[in-house]
Each structure stands twice: as C-alpha cells, then as structure tokens.
Ligand SMILES: Nc1ncnc2c1ncn2[C@@H]1O[C@H](COP(=O)(O)OP(=O)(O)OP(=O)(O)O)[C@@H](O)[C@H]1O
C-alpha cells in the first residue's frame with residue numbers, strides 16, 4: 094500500500110511536469126513526454142527489485158503509466174481546446190486534440206510498463222544492463238522522434254548536453270575535491286577561443302576540428318594548472334574570490350587582445366633609452382598590430398567538424414551535432430567515473446575532508462589540488478571546442494560570470510559529487526531556462542494580446558501590462574528563488590551522493606558542521 | 615634510526631622549536647613529554663615534513679629529510695597518528711584505513727596489515743562500515759592509530775593518543791602501544807600523560823618552551839625531582 098502511494102506520488106509529480114509541458118507546447122509533445130516520463134516513471138517505480146515478480150512490476154508500471162497518461166491526455170485537451178484559442182493560436186478540433194492526448198497516454202503506459210518490468214528483474218546485472226539499454230535507446234532515437242513529432246527541441250537538447258559536460262567537469266573541482274570555483278566559465282571560454290583561433294580564417298589557421306578539440310582541452314587543462322597554483326594556500330572563501338577574479342579576467346583578456354605587437358625585449362629597451370624606435374626588433378604584428386581575438390565582434394566563422402561519409406557538419410542538420418555531443422558527454426561520464434574511483438579520486442575526497450590529515454597520509458596536497466582544477470578544466474575545454482564549432486562564432490560576452498553561476502547551480506541543485514544528480518540538475522535548469530521560459534513567454538504574450546489587452550480600455554495600463562509580463566526578464570529572479578528554496582528544503586541536492594546525504598541529514602555533530610560548510614558553498 | 619640535530623622551527627616569526635636534538639634507536643619507544651605549548655606537536659610535524667625546520671638537520675636512517683616532502687617521508691617509513699585524531703569523518707572506517715595505505719601498491723600486503731590492525735583493534739572490525747565521524751572518541755583514537763599502522767611504518771609517531779579518553783581506555787590504548795612496539799615498530803610517543811608514557815617508554819625527553827631541558831631513561835625520569843613535580847603532579 095505504501096509502495097502504491099509512493100508510486101502515485103512519483104507519477105503525479107512527473108505527470109504535472111508533463112502536463113505543463115503539453116500545455117505550453119501542445120501537439121505531439123504529449124507523445125514525446127509520454128515516452129520520456131513514462132520511462133522515468135517506470136524507473137522510479139521500483140528500484141532495488143521492490144517487485145520480486147516481473148508480472149507485478151508490469152502491473153505496477155501500467156498503473157503509474159496510466160496516472161501519468163491521464164495528466165497528459167487532459168493537458169492535451171485543455172491545450173488544444175482552451176489555451177490555443179485564448180493565446181491567439183489556431184484552435185484544433187476535438188478529435189485531433191483527443192488523438193494527441195490518447196497517443197501520450199498510450200506512450201506513457203507502454204514505456205512505464207516496459208521500464209517497470211525491467212526494474213523487477215531479479216538479476217541485478219541483467220536489470221542494470223536492460224535499464225541502460227533502454228536509456229541508450231531513448232537517447233539514440235530521440236532526434237528522429239523529435240523530428241517526427243515536430244517538437245523542435247533538438248537544438249536546445251544540444252545546448253543542454255554542452256552544459257552537461259560543463260557541469261560534470263565543475264563537479265570534479267567542487268564536488269569531488271571541494272574546491273569552490275566561481276570562475277569556471279573561464280575554462281569554457283579558453284576552450285572556445287582556442288578552437289576559434291586555430292580553426293578560423295580570422296587568423297588564417299584552419300586546422301581540423303578533430304585535432305583542435307584535443308588542443309583546446311589541453312590548453313584549458315594548462316589554464317587550470319595556472320589558476321590552481323596561486324590558490325594552493327587558500328581555503329574556502331578566499332579560494333572562491335581568486336577563482337572569481339580569474340573568471341572575470343579571462344573574458345576581458347579575450348575582449349582586449351585586438352592589437353598585439355611584440356618586440357624583442359633587449360633591443361626594445363635600447364630603442365626606448367636611445368629614443369630610436371627603429372632599433373627595436375619586432376617579433377609579432379610588425380606591419381600592423383595582430384588582431385588575435387577580434388574584440389567584441391568575436392571570431393567568426395569557425396571551422397566545423399567533418400566525417401568521411403557525412404561530409405562537413407551543417408548548421409541546418411542537427412543530427413550529427415547531436416550525436417557528437419552525446420558521444421562527448423558519454424565519454425566524459427565514463428572518464429570521470431574512472432577518475433572518481435581511482436587513487437586520485439580518493440585523494441580528492443581526502444583533501445576535501447581534512448587537508449592536514451590527508452598530507453599526513455602522504456597525499457601530495459599540491460598535485461592533487463592542481464589536478465582537480467586541471468581535470469575539471471579539461472572537460473570545459475572539450476565543451477568550449479564543441480560550442481565554438483557548433484555556434485561557429487564566439488564573443489567574449491558569452492562567457493561572463495552568470496555562466497559560471499549557472500553551471501555551479503546545476504551542480505548544487507542536482508547534488509554535489511553525484512554525477513546522475515548533476516546531469517539531472519543540468520537538464521532541469523537548462524530545460525527551464527532555454528525551453529520552458531521562452532515558450533511560456535510566447536504563450537503568455539499571445540494570451541495578453543488576444544485575450545487580455547483588447548478588453549482593457551486604459552492605454553497606460555495596457556502598455557504597462559504589455560511590457561511587464563515577460564517571464565524571460567524574470568529569469569534570474571526565478572533562478573534565485575529556486576536556489577533559495579532548494580537550499581532550505583533540500584540542501585543535499587535532488588540526487589545527493591550517499592556520502593553528502595549522510596553528512597547533511599543525520600543528527601550527529603560532525604554532520605552539523607558539514608552542513609555549515611555545504612551551505613557556505 | 616631517527617636523529618634530530620639542533621632543529622629550529624618557526625610559525626612565521628614565532629619560534630616554536632629552539633634547537634632541539636633528539637634521537638630514536640631501532641626498536642625503542644621514546645617519549646616526548648612537556649606541558650601545553652612546549653612544541654611537541656611541532657616536533658612531530660617537523661619530522662613528517664609538514665613543517666620545514668629553518669635550521670638544523672633531521673636524519674632518518676642516515677638520510678637527510680630536510681628537503682623531502684611529506685609523501686616521500688611517508689614512503690620512507692614514517693607515519694603519524696596526529697593530535698586530535700584527524701580521521702576523515704565522512705569516510706567509513708574501512709575507507710579511513712585504506713587512506714592510511716594510500717602510498718602503497720601491494721594489495722596482498724595491505725590486506726595482511728588490515729588483518730593485523732583488526733586483531734589489535736577488534737572494535738574497528740565490528741564498525742568497519744560506520745562513518746569515522748560517528749565513532750566514539752576512543753574509537754576514533756584507535757582508528758587514527760590503526761590508520762597510521764596501515765602505512766606499515768618503521769617509525770610510528772603518536773601525538774597524544776590518550777587525549778580525552780577515560781582511564782580504562784587509556785590503559786587499553788597504552789597496552790596496544792606496547793604490543794605494537796613488541797611487534798617491532800619503533801615509536802616516538804608524545805604525551806601529556808607523563809606517568810603512562812614513562813611506563814611504556816624506554817627513554818624520554820622533557821620539552822619546555824621549545825627546548826629539551828631533560829633527558830634520560832624512563833626509570834631515571836620517573837624518579838627525577840623536576841619531572842615528578844611538574845609532570846607527575848607529585849609533591
Ligand atoms: N599554526 C600555528 N601558528 C602559530 N603558532 C603556532 C601554530 N601551531 C602552534 N603554534 C605555537 O607553537 C608553540 C608550540 O605548539 P605545539 O602545538 O607544538 O605545542 P604542544 O607541545 O603540542 O602543546 P599541546 O600539548 O597543548 O598539544 C605554541 O606556542 C603554539 O602557540
């Protein structure tokens with residue numbers, strides 16, 4: 094019975110998320126959500142082999158799928174018959190709306206049942222393998238489904254995956270090693286600019302993307318070492334401030350590297366002393382100063398990857414980009430997982446716990462911290478390279494402080510130190526930011542223009558409403574609100590690592606102390 | 615085995631060790647006693663390379679340690695159970711012990727030492743999955759000593775192993791120290807509890823505000839007038 098309530102609750106939360114999505118996007122989105130959330134519902138339904146028999150698991154899955162499906166179906170009807178006309182879109186007929194809704198329902202039931210049945214397999218290895226297989230299937234097939242259903246989410250999903258890589262990387266520095274880095278976007282910028290400089294007609298160097306991405310990662314890693322070294326003696330707040338400074342400096346440097354002329358120093362000194370400029374031996378930017386980064390205007394265009402049969406990736410075909418970034422994320426997850434359980438990973442945990450004790454154990458504090466920065470930065474380098482090539486243009490303003498903060502929020506929201514949590518945090522924040530808010534803005538605007546404004550006589554009030562009802566403008570406010578609520582209600586994140594959870598939830602004094610240190614992050 | 619020659623250590627401008635010279639021979643238990651702030655912890659940190667002496671020499675089996683980093687020193691065979699235990703509170707007992715063997719690669723040897731440690735401290739084996747921070751004070755002390763032993767040190771530095779423990783546990787800890795010494799590990803023991811320290815030690819040094827003021831065999835120190843007054847609390 095208790096299990097039933099748990100399942101009901103889980104599927105209703107998912108149902109509410111699905112319903113909101115369908116209300117905003119309408120159409121085939123209910124089918125896509127049915128598939129996605131049905132799979133999720135089946136998964137939350139019964140971990141740890143709660144249902145010993147596949148048959149019971151299947152039944153349970155069907156039930157949760159049904160609850161979820163009803164949410165979707167109702168939302169489809171409401172969207173098609175009420176929201177659409179009110180927000181100025183063309184209404185659709187009842188049978189059409191019903192068709193969308195039922196399709197969502199069927200998808201939810203089918204996939205929830207399948208996943209739930211898998212979860213009730215007794216053999217844990219088989220269970221895990223099947224679960225992974227199903228998730229992999231979802232990820233691989235997603236672009237086709239997205240295309241078919243005309244939901245048009247794939248561009249956003251690619252962005253989400255770029256940020257997933259960033260969040261995973263930052264999780265190394267902040268989550269594993271406990272070094273608060275507020276300037277992480279700097280490494281993203283370094284990866285992107287390295288790619289920009291090495292594969293763009295701007296400087297006349299157009300190397301192959303497949304080589305440049307490795308160089309970008311390496312350059313970012315070196316930058317990680319450079320940033321890491323002055324922070325070694327620092328702790329907590331001081332460390333955060335130094336990283337913050339680094340994060341501010343890097344975009345400014347890229348903005349200003351527009352007129353470089355390097356003179357050989359000794360002859361340069363003579364030239365100045367004797368006041369005869371022609372004596373100086375010029376090394377770089379002799380005829381005219383070298384414009385390395387093109388300032389505010391940025392570097393454009395940047396070379397794209399190409400593959401033997403596919404040719405060069407095109408901007409109107411998302412598929413190759415999607416699979417490439419998916420591959421990069423999978424690669425990152427794999428590598429970071431290996432790192433986590435390695436000697437280095439254990440050393441990170443040890444210095445996070447107690448630096449002095451860790452050095453007494455013979456852990457090289459300096460190397461371990463530097464490697465935490467460098468490893469974290471490496472993944473930002475990959476992400477930056479992909480980003481530059483995908484967008485084909487980069488500007489210094491893209492990499493400002495708010496990017497570092499957003500990535501940090503993903504890590505904290507999902508659960509410091511837990512990769513699944515971090516990925517979830519990323520999907521939630523990016524999904525809300527890039528997918529829901531813009532769509533919500535559009536629907537609200539339509540609603541204002543067709544339903545509200547025509548009925549308001551006072552022109553001043555009308556203007557005021559037209560301007561102030563824009564959720565996009567409230568983006569950072571909503572963001573802050575979510576974080577504040579999160580830190581009060583669930584400071585360990587959505588999916589905390591087992592260790593952090595123990596730290597934060599028990600009554601033990603040690604635990605209270607660590608509560609303080611997580612909160613001060 | 616270990617020799618400190620005229621070691622001066624500073625914290626910034628504050629001089630904590632004003633030229634101390636001590637030596638420890640293989641198989642010995644040597645104790646360093648002294649009141650609060652005498653520089654005992656500083657001495658151990660200097661030996662382990664966590665602090666650098668500004669002057670003087672530290673020789674371990676004839677090798678000069680003054681330019682070695684603490685990871686190297688651990689690898690050479692010196693491990694420490696630090697003052698205030700400093701176990702990793704969020705790691706389990708097992709993980710804490712594994713951290714002690716961090717620099718070692720020999721799986722079989724680590725396993726053997728793990729068993730050895732569990733025969734010395736059966737309490738830890740019972741609590742192998744418990745988080746370090748949730749252990750009682752005495753258990754944490756055992757864990758700190760056990761963790762140091764996991765490095766398979768030839769010289770074990772113990773900083774106030776009896777601090778904050780009930781008399782019963784103090785006795786137990788000291789008998790374990792005795793046992794570790796019998797198994798062939800050389801020990802440098804720092805203690806406030808001079809009485810107990812002098813019962814297990816062969817020799818002792820008395821440290822006062824950064825200087826060695828007295829040295830001798832444990833027996834001599836036990837009957838020494840100054841020691842009796844200042845550290846054994848006798849009239
Ligand atoms: N990190 C530090 N910075 C500055 N001074 C320090 C530091 N640590 C210790 N000291 C000073 O060095 C001197 C020796 O300290 P130490 O910790 O070695 O004493 P101790 O003999 O271990 O004392 P206790 O028995 O109380 O542990 C003291 O005067 C102390 O104030």
Ligand SMILES: [Mg+2]
Pocket residue numbers: 654655656697
């Ligand atoms: Mg001390």
